[in-house]
Amino acid sequence: MRSIVLSGDGGDLKECLSKLEEQLRPLADKAVPLLVADSHPVQVWAAVLTCQRLGIPLFLGNPHWGEREWGQALADMGSGWCWRQGRLEGDPAPLNPRLRELREVLPSSHWPLIGIPTGGSGGQIKWAMHSWLTLSASAKAHQQHFAVGPVHSYCLLPLYHVSGLMQAVRSWLSGGQWVVWDWKRQQQAKAWDPPLPGSFLSLVPTQLQRLLLSAHPGVLESLRQFRAILVGGGPTWPSLRQQARQLHLPLALTYGMTETASQVCTLLPEAFWQGSDSLGRPLPHATLQIRSEKGDPLPSHAVGYIHIQAESLALGYYPHLSATHRLREGQQQGFTPGDLGYLDRQGSLYWLGRADDLILTGGEKVMAAEVEGEIRASGWVEDVCVLGLPDAEWGQRVVAVVVPKTGIPKELEMHLKQHLSRQLSPFKHPKHWLWCTGIPRNPQGKVNRQQLRQWAAQTLGIPTQAS
Structure with missing residues (x-):
């Protein structure tokens, strides 16, 4: 897969926008929602822009969902169309009651909604409902934090992930x-094209680790x-940060999530190099x-809930409307x-882990x-x-x-054991090591x-009931 370079005047994008607007315009009058699950980033981004322009609520989906996840997503939407791997399918119906209620209670500045899939440890899909207003606030804050003008982004992550x-x-x-780069291709490459001056790259820790394990000089030079x-x-983890510092990579450690439209805290590379x-x-x-x-509220250095x-x-x-009603005022609360x-x-900020991942064993606290x-x-x-897991002697093992x-x-x-x-x-x-061929994760990787x-x-x- 070749690199895809998109900007405001990109030809591929213009063609996609023109075709999509023609196809989706009939949905605009009734504000029927659109579920988009496409592996091609140009199609997904064109759908985001077109739905915003036409006032169509948009739900992003994972093109690799199985039939169970796909069925759940369509059932949660209630009615609407879906764009799945280049094909538009569906039956135009009136706006379903849940979305109609949302449209009535939300300020017009937050319409149309943009649903980004997320999910808890139980595996159920839900959408964090954003708007162009909330996404713009995050984007502008990034620009201010790094004191840059145009933001050039090199993307190795899918668009149905908030990052x-x-x-x-x-x-x-x-x-x-x-x-847009293809991760598999970039991971196997021995050299990368040099990025535009002042550019940004987003990675998850495992991707960074794999690049550093290979440590191809041509890749490292581009990363710098x-x-x-x-x-x-x-x-x-400490050894990963130490290796990145030794290689003088401009790491910017971030804290954020789907619910915050990515980063709300970010360490500048200069502070990272200095040892923070x-x-x-x-x-x-x-x-x-x-x-x-x-x-x-707790004072400095006191551990508590962020x-x-x-x-x-x-x-x-979405689709938990009662939670949505409470969170209508959430940006103040x-x-x-x-x-x-x-x-x-x-x-x-120093992040220690999820509160529900805290393990209490023999009076000591362990963050998973x-x-x-x-x-x-x-x-x-x-x-x-x-x-x-429960333990009669230690509380948890x-x-x-x-x-x-x-x-x-x-x-x-x-x-x-020797490493730890x-x-x-x-x-x-x-206390115990269990081996398996795969750890169950939801479509968002949790x-x-x-x-x-x-x-x-x-x-x-x-006993299962004790677990």
Whole structure:
């Protein structure tokens, strides 16, 4: 797949926009929603722009959904059309009651809605409902935070993920170029084309790790030329950060999520090079606070729940209308995603992990994300999830579920134990190691912890009801 370079005057995009507007105009009068699931980024971005222009509510979908996920998505929409791998299908019907109610309660500035798929650990799909207004707030804050004009984005992530979508939005609004690369091709390449001056690249930690394991000089040289390599979508681990610093890569560690239209905190590369392991300070459109379980503000360096207020905050979840009604005022009330962390005296954020991933074992606190990061850092596993399962003596026991990359599992367990012994305190080490061929994840890549915990408990002989 060749690189796709898009800008405001791109010919491929103009052709897509013209065809889509002709096809979708009949939907505009009734504001029938459109579900888009296409693997071609030009088609997806053209659909985003066309629906915004015509006032059509848009739901982004994963083109790799199975029939169960696809059926759930269509059922949740209630009525409407779908664009699936280059084909428009559906039956124009009146706006379904849920969306009609949303249109009545939301300010006109937030219409039409843009639904970005997300999901919890239970595997169910839901959409964080944004608008062009919330996405624009995030894009402009990025521009201000890095003090840049046109934002040139190099995209290795799909547009149904918020990180991929926001790269397109930033470039479009700022008049920059949006360059779409194929991840498999870039991962195998021994050299990359040099990026435009002042460009941005977005990666998840696993992608960064794989690039550094290969460490091709031509790739590393191109990586150093980016203004910033935005790394989010999961925690980085100490050895990964150390290697990136040694190679003088311009990492910008970020904190954000689908509900906030990507980053609300970002560490500037200059601070990363100086040794900061924080996720940086809030962007201009956001404020963060650390709160207790009761919701009381906590002082600097006190660990608590991260609370976010941002102009880019989603308007709510679809199809859960009751939550949407409460979140109509959410941009004033804020959002607590269930993450634990603390702010230092300079206001920089340190993320510790999900509160529901906290493992209490023998009176000690273990963050699953920290242990997972160090296991990944070994370079010997394809995937990993760390769980806390009930234990009569310790309260909970630390259990690692691992998809091995190479070697015999018994030998790999010994190597992993030796690796962790040099990196983590003994109480954080897994008491049990379980091997499998794949960890269950939802279409957005989040682990289905409920299913995995049940499997692990059964494998270890722990009663299912206790898990």
